[in-house]
Amino acid sequence: MIWINTKRIIKLGFVNFWRNGLVSVSSVLAMTITLFAIGSIYLGSNFLNSALNEVKNKVDISVAFKLDAPEEKITALKKDLLLLPEVEEVIFSSREQELFSFRERHKDNAILIGSLDEVGNPFGARLNIVAVDPNQYEKISRFINTKNDPSVGGGNIIDQVSYKKDIVDRMSKLIEASQRLGWAIALVLALLSIFAVFNTISLAIYTSREEISVMRLVGAGNPYVKGPFMIEGVIAGVIASLLSLILLYPSVIWVRDVTTGIYGGINLVSFYFTNFGQIFALLLGSGILLGLVASYWAVRRYAKI
Amino acid sequence: MIYFDKVCKIYPNSVALEDITFTVEPGEFVSIVGQSGAGKTTLLKMILAEDVPTSGNLYFDSMDIHKVSKSKLPSFRRRIGSVFQDFRLLPNKTAYENIAFTMEASGRSDEEIRSDIPHVLELVGLGEKVFSFPSQLSGGERQRLAIARAIINQPDLLIVDEPTGNLDPISAAEIIEIFKKINEIGTTIILTTHNKKVIDDLGRRVLTLEKGRLIRDDKTGKYAL
Numbered sequence: 077m078i079w080i081n082t083k084r085i086i087k088l089g090f091v092n093f094w095r096n097g098l099v100s101v102s103s104v105l106a107m108t109i110t111l112f113a114i115g116s117i118y119l120g121s122n123f124l125n126s127a128l129n130e131v132k133n134k135v136d137i138s139v140a141f142k143l144d145a146p147e148e149k150i151t152a153l154k155k156d157l158l159l160l161p162e163v164e165e166v167i168f169s170s171r172e173q174e175l176f177s178f179r180e181r182h183k184d185n186a187i188l189i190g191s192l193d194e195v196g197n198p199f200g201a202r203l204n205i206v207a208v209d210p211n212q213y214e215k216i217s218r219f220i221n222t223k224n225d226p227s228v229g230g231g232n233i234i235d236q237v238s239y240k241k242d243i244v245d246r247m248s249k250l251i252e253a254s255q256r257l258g259w260a261i262a263l264v265l266a267l268l269s270i271f272a273v274f275n276t277i278s279l280a281i282y283t284s285r286e287e288i289s290v291m292r293l294v295g296a297g298n299p300y301v302k303g304p305f306m307i308e309g310v311i312a313g314v315i316a317s318l319l320s321l322i323l324l325y326p327s328v329i330w331v332r333d334v335t336t337g338i339y340g341g342i343n344l345v346s347f348y349f350t351n352f353g354q355i356f357a358l359l360l361g362s363g364i365l366l367g368l369v370a371s372y373w374a375v376r377r378y379a380k381i
Numbered sequence: 382m383i384y385f386d387k388v389c390k391i392y393p394n395s396v397a398l399e400d401i402t403f404t405v406e407p408g409e410f411v412s413i414v415g416q417s418g419a420g421k422t423t424l425l426k427m428i429l430a431e432d433v434p435t436s437g438n439l440y441f442d443s444m445d446i447h448k449v450s451k452s453k454l455p456s457f458r459r460r461i462g463s464v465f466q467d468f469r470l471l472p473n474k475t476a477y478e479n480i481a482f483t484m485e486a487s488g489r490s491d492e493e494i495r496s497d498i499p500h501v502l503e504l505v506g507l508g509e510k511v512f513s514f515p516s517q518l519s520g521g522e523r524q525r526l527a528i529a530r531a532i533i534n535q536p537d538l539l540i541v542d543e544p545t546g547n548l549d550p551i552s553a554a555e556i557i558e559i560f561k562k563i564n565e566i567g568t569t570i571i572l573t574t575h576n577k578k579v580i581d582d583l584g585r586r587v588l589t590l591e592k593g594r595l596i597r598d599d600k601t602g603k604y605a606l
Contacts, residue, residue, distance in 0.1 A: 077488065084485050095473045290469045293429060294530065295459035296486035297452075 085299060089307020099280040100312060106276045107316035107366060108323070110269035111359050115324045118358060120258050122351075123331070123344055128251045137213055138238040139220055141200040143171070145233035150201055153223055153233075157205060160219065162212040167204040174199035200235055273366060277312075278374040281305055285378045302375045309371030313363030320359055324348065382407045382538065382569055383428065388437035390423055390593075397423040399593040401437070405571060407537075410564045412580055412602075413573045415590035421573040424590070425540050428571070429463060430454060441538075459487045462531030462568075466543035468523040470515040470530070476502060477511045480530050487534050497533060505529045505559060521552030528559055532568070539563060541572040545579055557582065 093100050141150055147170075154166050169177075175197045182188045192198075205220075207213050217237060224234040281288075284305075291301045328344040348355065383405040390398040398420045405411050413421050426432040427439055430446050439446045441457070449457050463469075471479050477498055484494045502508050505525040507518075515523055524544060531539055541560065545553035557579055564570050574580065580587055580603065587602025588595060 080491070081485075081488075088482075091478075092473065286469075287471055287473070290471055291482070291486070292455075293431070293458060293463055293469070294483040294486060295455045295457075295534075296482070297455040300482075300486045 081299060085303035086307055088300075088304035089311065092304050093308045093311045096280065096308070099276075099283070100308065103273065103276045103280060103309075103312040103367075104316050104319070106269060106273045107312055107363060108319045110273055110366060111316050111320035111363050112323055113265045113269055114362050115320055115355060115359055116327070117259065117263075118355065119324065119328060119331075119344065119348070121255060122347060124251055124255045124258070126347070128248060136207075137205040137217055137220070139203040139205070139234055140236045140238070141202065141233050142235045143198075143200050145200060145235075147201070149233050150203065153220075154203060156223065157203070157216070157219070160216065162207055162209070162216055163205060164208045165206040167206075169202045169204065171197055171199055171201050174202055270366065270370075274370045274373060277309060277367075277370040278377065280308075281371070281374040281378045288378065302372070305375045306368055306371045309367030310364050311367070313365070313367030314360065316367075317356075317359040317363035320363075321356060324355070382409075382442060383571070384440040385424075385427075386438045386440070388427065388434045388439055390420070390427070390432065391435045396593045398427075398434070401593075401595050403588060403595060403598060405569060407569055408564070408567055410560075410570045410583065410585040411572070411588060412583060412585060413571065413588045413590060414575070414580060415573075417575075418592075419590040420593040421590055422542055425463075425542050425571070425573060428538075428540060429458065429461060455486070459534055460536055461538045461540055462534070462536035463540045464524070464527045464531050464542070464544050466546040468515070468527045468547075470523060470527060472515050475512045475514055476507060476518070476526050476529075479515070479526060480533050483530050483533055489534075501529045501533050502526075506555075519552075520547050521549070521555065524548060524552070524556055525559065528556070528563075532563055535568075537569060539568050539570045541570060543573055543575065545574065545576050550578075553579065554582075 139153075150168065154168055157163050157166050175192075178199065179189060179192070205216060207216055220234070220237055224232060226232045288301055325348065328348045332344045385401045385403050388398055388401045389396070401420075401424065413424065415421050423432060427434060428441070428446065430449060433447050441460075444457075446457070471482060474482060480498050480501065481494050484497070489497075499508065499511065502511060505528055507522060507525055507529065510518060510522060510526075515526070518526060524547075528544075539560075544556055544560070548556065553576065560570055560572065561583075584601055587597070587599045589597035589599075589602075
């Protein structure tokens with residue numbers, strides 16, 4: 077009997093959804109906006125996180141050596157650095173390699189290359205150091221300075237230590253702030269659209285209150301009166317989740333096209349596809365929950381006859 | 382079957398029913414007459430547990446209607462069929478579905494639904510209108526559909542509120558004939574009306590209400606107002 081009743085209630089929900097045409101369409105649209113906002117929050121947050129990680133990974137300490145710095149001293153420093161637990165990787169770049177990469181970077185600039193030919197190789201060798209954790213750059217930087225200080229037996233071979241922590245810190249703060257702002261805006265947007273969904277579904281049920289009273293009078297119990305409305309809410313949620321999933325696709329393409337120049341490496345479109353299942357589950361779950369809660373709330377309000 | 386015991390209904394600015402006491406026996410056909418605002422509809426609402434008395438008690442068989450718990454209210458209402466002046470059909474459902482909904486709500490099987498509905502629609506002369514929506518039916522047809530829905534679960538009591546109010550005289554006479562037949566097979570009927578001709582043609586028991594008070598109870602009454 078429970079199965080027959082459930083089957084009947086689900087069927088009534090589908091028939092009502094189809095016949096209520098315009099009301100169903102407006103519920104779906106309101107929910108689509110909400111789910112699109114939720115999807116955008118999710119994608120945006122992941123995008124910013126990966127952008128931040130990308131930037132953090134690209135940051136290192138760059139040690140430029142004097143032109144006359146002997147290579148064995150540089151190699152010794154490299155060995156010392158590799159012994160530090162904070163250091164993940166040390167990459168050595170010789171004077172010739174530095175010159176070569178400079179030429180590569182500026183091969184279109186004939187004047188620059190021409191003047192380079194006249195002065196010879198102005199670049200010293202270089203060590204690029206990657207830390208296990210970006211927060212440890214300061215410690216590594218201090219270590220390098222000690223090794224260079226002649227007063228404590230250092231080699232006095234270093235020309236310059238470029239330490240990009242300030243940039244990283246500023247960038248992290250900026251990204252974290254924009255993430256917070258994004259979350260706040262998206263949250264307000266989501267709350268507003270959830271309110272719109274509640275109102276649309278309430279309105280749909282409000283217009284059916286006469287029908288609800290008739291159902292009560294012919295002896296229909298709660299499951300028969302409320303059930304079909306909740307099924308309608310669920311159907312609207314499922315359709316809205318599919319629509320918002322489709323709408324997100326051109327949006328991620330647009331974001332990718334706008335941001336590839338800025339961040340390189342991060343491709344939101346491939347993120348969308350590799351995490352498709354997760355995004356789909358998130359939107360579908362939110363859609364069903366939203367539909368159920370909104371219709372339950374509205375039915376409770378208007379079905380007290 | 383129905384027993385009103387000193388029932389009063391007082392609204393903030395008016396008295397709808399005052400000290401109403403009467404009994405309706407099983408199988409009776411009772412008409413309630415009175416001018417607009419006399420309390421006829423309030424009285425029917427009390428029987429359907431749509432409204433509660435301010436004082437007094439109302440019994441259906443031996444059960445105090447207003448002590449029925451919320452969870453048992455649906456099964457109680459299934460023992461009563463109701464027909465209203467404004468039909469109160471489900472507008473988004475076809476004639477078939479309007480009746481099917483009532484049967485489904487009372488837990489009838491799909492086989493019963495499939496076999497009984499064409500039969501009851503035939504009985505009220507709507508055999509050809511099975512898949513019509515209420516908006517596609519005339520006033521008389523809608524009322525007949527409402528009757529079909531009211532009797533499908535073979536209720537013990539049929540409550541009929543101004544059934545001919547929105548109908549032309551011919552349709553009204555047809556509807557009353559249907560009620561007579563339903564009563565003949567043993568269903569108790571309580572009917573309210575303004576229509577003098579309906580009362581005179583029926584020639585059954587008439588209760589007369591005036592300003593919320595029961596002023597006459599005639600066993601084979603005529604329209605007295």
